[in-house]
Amino acid sequence: MEACTAVEKELDKVFEKFRDLDKENQRKVEEIINKIEEYVATLNDSDGDGQISAAKAVKIMELLAEARAIATKASTGHRELHSTVSKVGKAIDKNFAADYSVAALNPDFATSERDAKLVNEVICRHFYRTGLPELGALLVQSAQLENTESVVEPYMVINSIVEALRRRDLGPALSWAEQRTDQLHQIGSFLLFRLQKLQYTTMLQQGRVKEGILYARLHFGRVLQAYIDREEIHSQLVGEVRSLMGALAYVHVGLEKSPYAPLTSDSLWIEICDLVNAGAKAVPLLMNMKQVMQQRQVGGMWSSNDDLPIEIDVDREFRFHSVFACPILKQQATEQNPPVRLVCGHCISKDALHKLSHGNKLKCPYCPMEMNTADVKQIFF
Known part of the structure; x- marks a missing residue:
């Protein structure tokens, strides 16, 4: 209770400072607006040829300087408010211990059959999500978990795609992406095009030139058609497709020895694997966050497409x-x-x-x- 009281005091300070700052800013802004309106009325009432005299110019500069001073003071007050808000977080860290291990020491923890089942399901999901399906299947069998197919299936699909990519088999990844072409297009993802590029260059490296040309005609044309209404993206894709088709001229000497050598780089495979792995780690957290936002009806608070609403840790190996x-x-x-x-x-x-x-x-x-x-x-x- 004392911890809650300490945090509440810091919050009261924030609210009080915010109210005082808001009241002061409102007063200053209204004051300068009134001064400007009065002076504008004076200028309109005065007779003249429309020219601004030196005295009037000085007065205008004084009003501008006063307005800037008010803006500067408001900015300073905002920084001070930010400092006060940060003290709330420090008070929470100081008064509340983030030690979750005490839950495991509680003798009443997971004593009921229902609680034990929930814990086992969480552990099972963790095994499948982290690419340990053998352990997951063993836990399902030993704990006699039921109806786990729908839960573990998405993780099994992701794991199978990752394993196939490690063998340089694009089949499962392409199949998954092609089934979701419209969804990928709506969110502006080029994942399908990147997979198709890799498939095309693999065909050329293996000497399957005719098959590669037919593959390019079938799939690259669809990609260009999908973005024909978005001029900037369409022009970018046209340039990439031209580059891919230009590689045909060097197939007989080997792409590795040509100006198109970057298309055969191993880094392209590593990047695709990292992308899928990082996504597999991030998606469960994002899905949980989405569910929480929907339950609390705050979905409209985040509408940006350029960044995530929370920081997601995808392990150091994927921070490149x-x-x-x-x-x-x-x-x-x-x-x-x-x-x-x-x-x-x-x-x-x-x-x-x-x-x-x-x-x-x-x-x-x-x-x-x-x-x-x-x-x-x-x-x-």
Whole structure:
């Protein structure tokens, strides 16, 4: 109870600070709006030739400076509010122990037959999801679990696709993707096209040139037709298809010795395997999150297609992209918003730099060092 009271006090501080900040900002904004409206009315009532005198220009500049000062003060208040909010998280970490092992020490844990069955089903799903179907089947048999086919079938399909890809067999993956062509197209996925590219180049490497040409005519044309209404994507795909067809000119000398050697790289197979493996680990978490959002009726809170609503750990072996996420704004860096390195060594995004700086002065949000914004360096991946 004391832990809840401590967190509640921090939340009360946040609410109080938010109300005060909102009230002050509203007052300042209304004040400057009234001043501007009064001065505009004065300008409209005054006689003149439409030219702005030096005195009027000075007055306008003063109003602009006052408006900027209000905006700067509001930004400063927002940063202070962010600091107060962060204290709530620290209070939660301090007062609540995240030790879930105590559940296993509870003598009443999973004592009933129903609870034991649920635990066994969770463990069974874990075995199938992590590519250990033999252990999963052994647990199903020993624990006498029933009606597990519908639960484990998706994992079995994924595992069979991964195993086939390791043998460089694209059949199961292509079959799965072709059955979901419309769904992949709706979400803007090029998975099917990437698999078809790999199948086509494999045929050329094996000397099955005629079969490869027929395969390209059948499948690449469908891909281009599917994106004909999306000009940018369509033009990109046309360029890739032209490159793939150009590889035919070098089949007789070997693609490995031609300008199209990258099409035969082993990294393409590794990338496809990693993509499927990472997806298999991420999908269960995303499905759980989707179910929770639907139950709490907050599905509209996340509508972005560029990033995930939560961070998903897919193990270190699948982290091969150099992506920077700003620790201040919680956004991934882009060409328009690149990462920058402060003098002290801490890194933030360019947008965060603009929000935190006061003129040419900047204080690091993570250490006491102050610096000039001109000394900040952009980072290039």
